[in-house]
Amino acid sequence: MKRDTSSGQGITDYLLRLSPRLASWMLALVLIVIWQIAADTVPGIVSLASSPLLVADRLMTMAENGELWRNLLPTLEETVGGLFLGLMVGICGGVLMARSRFAATVLDPYVIGINGLPRVALGPFFVVWFGIGILSKVLLAVSIVFVVVLFNTREGIESIDRDLVDALRSMRASRWQMLRHVVIPSLIPWLLAATKIGIGLALTGAVVGELVGASAGLGWYITNSLNVIDMTGAVTALLVMAIVAMVMYYGVLLIERRLLAWRPQARM
Amino acid sequence: MMPALDASRSSLAVKNVSVRYPQRSTQRVSEVPAVSDVSFSVAAGEFVAIVGPSGCGKSTLLKAIAGLVPLTSGSIAFGSGLETRVGFVFQTDALLPWSTASGNIELALRLAGASAATARNRARALLAHVGLQNAAGLFPGQLSGGMRKRVAIARALAYDPAVFLMDESFSALDAQTRIHVGNFFLSLLAESQQTVVFVTHDIEEAVVLADRVLVMSHGPGRIECEIVVPLPRPRDYHASRFVAGFDDLQRRVWTALPATREMEQ
Numbered sequence: 221m222k223r224d225t226s227s228g229q230g231i232t233d234y235l236l237r238l239s240p241r242l243a244s245w246m247l248a249l250v251l252i253v254i255w256q257i258a259a260d261t262v263p264g265i266v267s268l269a270s271s272p273l274l275v276a277d278r279l280m281t282m283a284e285n286g287e288l289w290r291n292l293l294p295t296l297e298e299t300v301g302g303l304f305l306g307l308m309v310g311i312c313g314g315v316l317m318a319r320s321r322f323a324a325t326v327l328d329p330y331v332i333g334i335n336g337l338p339r340v341a342l343g344p345f346f347v348v349w350f351g352i353g354i355l356s357k358v359l360l361a362v363s364i365v366f367v368v369v370l371f372n373t374r375e376g377i378e379s380i381d382r383d384l385v386d387a388l389r390s391m392r393a394s395r396w397q398m399l400r401h402v403v404i405p406s407l408i409p410w411l412l413a414a415t416k417i418g419i420g421l422a423l424t425g426a427v428v429g430e431l432v433g434a435s436a437g438l439g440w441y442i443t444n445s446l447n448v449i450d451m452t453g454a455v456t457a458l459l460v461m462a463i464v465a466m467v468m469y470y471g472v473l474l475i476e477r478r479l480l481a482w483r484p485q486a487r488m
Numbered sequence: 489m490m491p492a493l494d495a496s497r498s499s500l501a502v503k504n505v506s507v508r509y510p511q512r513s514t515q516r517v518s519e520v521p522a523v524s525d526v527s528f529s530v531a532a533g534e535f536v537a538i539v540g541p542s543g544c545g546k547s548t549l550l551k552a553i554a555g556l557v558p559l560t561s562g563s564i565a566f567g568s569g570l571e572t573r574v575g576f577v578f579q580t581d582a583l584l585p586w587s588t589a590s591g592n593i594e595l596a597l598r599l600a601g602a603s604a605a606t607a608r609n610r611a612r613a614l615l616a617h618v619g620l621q622n623a624a625g626l627f628p629g630q631l632s633g634g635m636r637k638r639v640a641i642a643r644a645l646a647y648d649p650a651v652f653l654m655d656e657s658f659s660a661l662d663a664q665t666r667i668h669v670g671n672f673f674l675s676l677l678a679e680s681q682q683t684v685v686f687v688t689h690d691i692e693e694a695v696v697l698a699d700r701v702l703v704m705s706h707g708p709g710r711i712e713c714e715i716v717v718p719l720p721r722p723r724d725y726h727a728s729r730f731v732a733g734f735d736d737l738q739r740r741v742w743t744a745l746p747a748t749r750e751m752e753q
Contacts, residue, residue, distance in 0.1 A: 390556060
């Protein structure tokens with residue numbers, strides 16, 4: 221049955237039905253236009269929030285003179301490195317705590333303590349301990365990311381379907397075969413979920429570290445710009461961060477589509 | 489296409505088997521007996537059903553036969569002594585959800601040592617045998633409950649196991665699908681002469697399927713008595729419930745079952 225979408229319903233309704241993705245882009249366009257109009261008409265807005273045209277212009281300049289890459293690269297390295305190491309530490313810790321009651325009892329209070337701690341407060345310490353280079357930011361990102369991964373890994377291991385384990389054991393599967401065919405595939409959805417949350421967390425760790433003390437990076441660029449009251453520079457760096465987070469997130473989403481093709485809800 | 493009938497096909501001998509579960513309380517680790525001194529044997533090609541009140545340890549017994557639960561005492565021997573692989577069909581289908589119908593069967597064959605090419609060809613043949621040749625590339629999530637059960641049966645059949653172990657295998661299916669899958673399973677058995685141990689709480693199902701019904705006591709389970717089912721074969725999962733003698737057999741199993749706990753108290 222076909223439904224007539226144009227009759228009696230507004231144009232936005234029609235467009236929403238046409239493509240939610242298009243609507244998403246249009247919303248961005250509308251917000252940018254409002255921002256530009258506000259910057260042009262309301263006095264003082266430009267000095268508080270810059271304007272889309274100024275930001276676009278700055279982005280071009282930064283890309284041309286290399287400033288963009290000089291600051292994007294360290295932040296990217298810190299984020300990806302922190303995310304990767306955070307995944308490693310979290311998976312190892314989660315497996316250890318899920319497999320060993322002893323380890324779980326010993327380590328639980330520490331994990332809970334670290335989880336409750338606002339880890340951005342560790343930023344200044346890490347910069348003092350590990351220097352203003354990349355290492356302090358990577359470690360700060362790791363300290364934020366690993367807890368989520370650890371919790372998800374534990375939960376994932378505990379929710380492995382016992383019947384699947386029994387089924388493979390009844391077929392005399394080895395430990396490695398059990399790991400490969402049951403444990404790892406069971407954990408993948410949990411780890412993908414942790415990774416998606418981890419992207420934002422790793423970026424937070426990297427940028428907070430840069431705000432505290434660095435000589436390059438998007439966080440450093442923000443502090444630096446604000447020190448000379450260059451609002452356009454600060455907003456541009458912020459925008460680049462958002463783009464980094466989105467690109468990484470969609471990257472994970474692409475991997476997820478491949479890995480979770482077996483899940484009915486992932487096949488869209 | 490199907491496993492060739494082996495004249496020396498193994499039967500199963502369960503001797504004085506007891507299983508105790510370690511139970512962790514806050515204070516200490518104690519052991520809870522689940523199965524107590526159970527002995528029975530199954531002839532090659534025989535279908536034995538085990539019924540008993542819930543918590544009597546019948547599932548534990550089945551898992552012990554499958555080697556999934558360690559024996560506290562006693563022994564379990566498979567006739568040939570060589571093939572100790574069992575085909576286990578669970579109450580859930582227990583298929584890997586991330587693996588296709590064909591992939592699930594191929595895995596069983598690969599674990600039994602088949603080459604990738606052999607496994608693929610045999611999986612195709614098995615799927616065709618259970619009427620699912622078109623489902624080879626589908627994931628379990630894309631199949632109906634009855635189709636999943638047939639894939640699970642095909643998987644258990646894949647490497648010609650010494651014995652089929654079935655734990656409430658049809659009880660999660662809806663009534664109509666249960667009859668279809670049950671009949672499909674009976675026709676499969678008529679061909680393959682597979683030895684089966686089938687655990688169920690459904691007395692009618694036990695009588696309609698089995699050559700012999702073992703009745704277990706309350707946990708820790710023992711075998712209370714055995715009832716031979718002389719109903720003619722081929723049987724029908726549904727229609728055989730209306731043949732002469734069925735009512736009487738069903739009543740005998742029901743009477744042999746120990747009273748439920750609620751009634752004792």
